[in-house]
Amino acid sequence: MQDLVPYEPGKPVEEVQRELGLERVVKLASNEGPFGPFPAALEAIEREARGLNRYPDGGAWRLRTALAELHDVRFEEIAPGAGSDGVVDYLSQLALDPGDEIVCGWPSFPSYVIDALKLGAVPRRVPLRDHRYDLDAMLEAIGPKTKLVYVCHPNNPTGTMNTRSELDMFLDQVPGHVLTVLDQAYYEYIDDPEYVDGLEYLKAGRKVVVLRTFSKIYGLAGLRVGYAVGPAELVTAIGKVRRAFDVNSFAQAAALASLDAPDELARRRAANAVGLVQLEGIMREHGLEPSPSVANFLFAEVGEDSRPLFEQLLREGVIVRPTGGFGAPGAIRVTVGTAEENSLFSEALERVLSAAVQP
Structure with missing residues (x-):
């Protein structure tokens, strides 16, 4: 049991707000749907x-x-x-x-x-x-x-x-x-x-x-x-x-x-398809190459260790998932959010990557 590594869930929004003193935090870490219950x-x-x-x-x-x-x-x-x-x-x-x-x-x-x-x-x-x-x-x-x-x-x-x-x-x-x-x-x-x-x-x-x-x-x-x-x-x-x-x-x-809402199910499926394309474009614009996804999230290799990028995005108010616990320590997983949430991820990623190249 001492060697067993437990499952590490995505950080809760409230915890990040409390720890970092942020007013707005976007969670794109746990592959949850962005629309809430029917x-x-x-x-x-x-x-x-x-x-x-x-x-x-x-x-x-x-x-x-x-x-x-x-x-x-x-x-x-x-x-x-x-x-x-x-x-x-x-x-x-x-x-x-x-x-x-x-x-x-x-x-x-x-x-x-x-x-x-x-x-x-x-x-x-x-x-x-x-x-x-x-x-x-x-x-x-x-x-x-x-x-x-x-x-x-x-x-x-x-x-x-x-x-x-x-x-x-x-x-x-x-x-x-x-x-x-x-x-x-x-x-x-x-x-x-x-x-x-x-x-x-x-x-x-x-x-x-x-x-x-x-x-x-x-x-x-x-x-x-x-x-x-x-x-x-x-x-x-x-x-x-x-x-x-x-x-x-x-x-x-x-x-x-x-179970009795086929129209809402179809709307969410269509919205996810649009968001997936948007998120894929964002990642490619910033030099990341996501794997071809059919789900509601994207996976991209970012180097040997994805934790630093995860921490930097966290300080910008965006929670993504470092995938070391899944067996991929050099990658992140990003859930498709609303159009606004995806845009906030893009802005945060731009700030993080721009800071990384400054002398």
């Missing part, structure tokens, strides 16, 4: 507040029912959790014993590795190729002790994706004793014909579990609600290791209310 979700939260003397529904019956209908799967195939990373914890608990192995790309989402290490399992980190998951190399890393293989799709922190044909060939070759975890936390942002809905694999009988979340485009990161879609027997096993009330009443009510 109006219907806020109304649901207000209604739910009247019953907070009662425990939440431990089985999340209404939410699971609605998600099963949305995805055309069975109720028994939906497992809610405290964010999709909560489900990563459940999967680790039920699948891993000391000495077992997981395989994932690297740099990638740290919880895959952290949750394995906590249980005495061994993470096999496979280097990315061109900032994308190297699925061929991951197949070579799978061994008899491998229990879980994670495919972060799109990858966090690089924002890149694998194509349908690549995933098809990968899943054709994953051994039968291995469960593939397809993490699609950013699924709703993506409009690319080569991007596959992981539920297609589940419905075709593949040994996969698909992760989704309400933390991103739905604007509910502060409530911690996500879910897995997987085989019924796996969902039953998850129910044995998760805490009964991991998903609170507000989270369940807000998530349920968010």
Whole structure:
């Protein structure tokens, strides 16, 4: 445990304001949506507040029912959790014993590795190729002790994706004793014909579990609600290791209310596409080359150590993410904000880089 490095969340706005005495701080660090909860979700939260003397529904019956209908799967195939990373914890608990192995790309989402290490399992980190998951190399890393293989799709922190044909060939070759975890936390942002809905694999009988979340485009990161879609027997096993009330009443009510707003979902997807182009242009104007992203964030190498640039931008009132904890110590990750927030990032980056070249 002494050698375990915990997950490092993005700095809160209030903490930066307090520490640096800044009035305006823009947070582009944690891949949160910039628009907040849907109006219907806020109304649901207000209604739910009247019953907070009662425990939440431990089985999340209404939410699971609605998600099963949305995805055309069975109720028994939906497992809610405290964010999709909560489900990563459940999967680790039920699948891993000391000495077992997981395989994932690297740099990638740290919880895959952290949750394995906590249980005495061994993470096999496979280097990315061109900032994308190297699925061929991951197949070579799978061994008899491998229990879980994670495919972060799109990858966090690089924002890149694998194509349908690549995933098809990968899943054709994953051994039968291995469960593939397809993490699609950013699924709703993506409009690319080569991007596959992981539920297609589940419905075709593949040994996969698909992760989704309400933390991103739905604007509910502060409530911690996500879910897995997987085989019924796996969902039953998850129910044995998760805490009964991991998903609170507000989270369940807000998530349920968010499912019936396709127009707002489309508006946010379109706004993100515009913002992604704006942010990409800003980075290139300042000499940074972001990797091609299909999500709501951009990743760029900035040198051997990104912490100095992170600290300098922080003093300018802009929080970005240094990605050392993800396995990329020389890069930053920047979330797409509103047009105004992106412009403030551009101005802060200009001041920082201009100061760096002054004699």
